[in-house]
Amino acid sequence: MGITSKPVVFAVLAAVVILIGTTVTVFIPLLMPSTQPVSAYIKPYTAVEQEGRDIYMREGCNNCHTQTVRPLRTEVLRYGEYSKPEEFAYDRPFLWGSRRTGPDLNRVGGKYPDSWHYKHLDSPQSMFEKSNMPPYGWLAKNRLDIQYSFKKTSTLGYGYSESDVHKQIDQYRATVTDDNYPSKESRSKVTPRELQKELTEMDALIAYLQKLGRDVKMMEAAK
Numbered sequence: 001m002g003i004t005s006k007p008v009v010f011a012v013l014a015a016v017v018i019l020i021g022t023t024v025t026v027f028i029p030l031l032m033p034s035t036q037p038v039s040a041y042i043k044p045y046t047a048v049e050q051e052g053r054d055i056y057m058r059e060g061c062n063n064c065h066t067q068t069v070r071p072l073r074t075e076v077l078r079y080g081e082y083s084k085p086e087e088f089a090y091d092r093p094f095l096w097g098s099r100r101t102g103p104d105l106n107r108v109g110g111k112y113p114d115s116w117h118y119k120h121l122d123s124p125q126s127m128f129e130k131s132n133m134p135p136y137g138w139l140a141k142n143r144l145d146i147q148y149s150f151k152k153t154s155t156l157g158y159g160y161s162e163s164d165v166h167k168q169i170d171q172y173r174a175t176v177t178d179d180n181y182p183s184k185e186s187r188s189k190v191t192p193r194e195l196q197k198e199l200t201e202m203d204a205l206i207a208y209l210q211k212l213g214r215d216v217k218m219m220e221a222a223k
């Protein structure tokens with residue numbers, strides 16, 4: 001009599017074999033340091049970039065944009081260096097996505113000046129006539145809600161103190177409201193007068209977009 005005629009024994013043995021397989025292929029690698037590489041170049045998001053990231057998720061930008069460049073020649077030529085595991089260390093949750101109605105954004109940081117993003121978010125069709133990306137001009141009409149900024153960064157374990165978070169927010173506000181801010185003209189065009197001296201949701205979203213892939217570009221340049 002073979003083992004196949006003993007259903008209970010067979011089921012138990014099958015479960016044990018699957019359990020061993022799962023442990024070896026899932027749980028052991030999960031705990032190995034080599035599967036979780038770290039790089040000194042990869043920095044956590046600042047409080048403003050984190051707020052921008054939350055707006056990106058709230059608006060569902062990830063339904064049309066992926067954030068992962070696959071190691072394929074065509075992708076590397078189009079977007080740049082392919083995605084590395086260490087660069088997602090602070091992505092909670094990750095936003096790799098699976099649908100590319102629009103282009104991948106994992107390397108968009110530094111590709112355009114802020115002014116480009118103000119114009120593009122306000123009206124994608126003004127830059128690409130056939131773009132089917134919806135306009136997001138109203139984001140510039142919303143004051144950025146920073147009530148939970150510290151709570152968010154501390155829950156995510158970025159290691160900032162409350163005063164660090166306030167400093168980051170004040171610093172970014174000072175940057176975009178400065179008279180010498182290079183993208184001043186396009187920012188003022190989309191931002192209502194009463195928010196000119198404040199941080200808006202669009203400011204934070206652009207700070208986040210400019211962070212995407214920035215650290216990796218420095219990591220590659222240093223090689």
Ligand code: HEC
Pocket residue numbers: 056059060061062063064065101102103104105108111124125128131132133134136205209
């Ligand atoms: C309905 C799908 C759709 C949604 C939703 C969408 N986009 Fe897009 N996006 C596109 C398409 C298509 C393009 C390419 C044409 C263009 O640049 O407008 C694009 C282009 C872009 C680009 C330029 C990329 C490059 O490398 O040139 C950026 C940046 C961008 N989108 C950001 C966003 C952000 C931020 C959001 C959310 C607030 C968003 N998109 C939501 C479809 C979408």
